Amino acid sequence: MLPKAILEKPQNFKFESQEKGETIYFILRKHPVVNVWWIVLSIFFSIAPIITYIYKDTSIVPVELLIVIPKHYWMILIILWYMIVIFFTFEAFLLWYFNIYIITDARVIDIDFHGLWKKRISEASLGNVEDASYSTNSMLHIVFDYGDISMQTAAEQPEFEFKSIPKPGLVHDILTNLAEAYKQKYGR
């Protein structure tokens, strides 16, 4: 039920510009670990008013400050607070869910959504993939097995980078095999 960060040969996915007979090998999202910051922030900001309410009579919360604000003002502040928290959480989830990388048997595609309005799709034919490498740059990358794949291409966008994707070694292997097979079949 929970969305996965790596889908190998998914059957139930289709993308906008998919050609007839084009097979999707990978759909990749950033590793779930990169979501920890907004999940923790959302939980913290969700429970902060409750904790403040529970501890309002103790010395942890500055009572003098709280007592100044009348009850009805609190209502307004709490409504504003939770609306912002809900929006922030939902938007962060959507951006993670839809910022994806697709590897098919013919090309690599990077779909980026920025905020509410912006969408950017870049793609490169596998025949244009010159050099692909992957890197793990931190302890977290090693512990959770995720990293970055970068590709030099002869396409309009000279460099592709798949950031924070899970199992970069496996994806890199299959990507290079696919690129080789494509070049043997069609040339460049």
Added chain:
Amino acid sequence: MADSIIGTSPLHNSNVARNLNFSMSDINHILNTIYPALKWGLMIFLFFYLIVAFILLKQIRLMTDTLSSTTDKYLFILGYIHLGIVLGIICFAILAL
């Protein structure tokens, strides 16, 4: 409405008021002025937020057009739940404030 709030405000007994060196009538005046402004500010915010909730549904449509899968319906359910929450809060705010 504002008068009754000010009348029951614990501010009257607060040391903060004394420390800030305000007279009670100054504070009453400030609170009287701020409350309606804050209330209308919230209403305007909620109105814009309602628009954003609709935009979010559009955004989900745009995103699912770009990449469609069998789980799309759950995203739409989330989007409509979000819209429902916003509408609920607007009703609550209109009735309670």
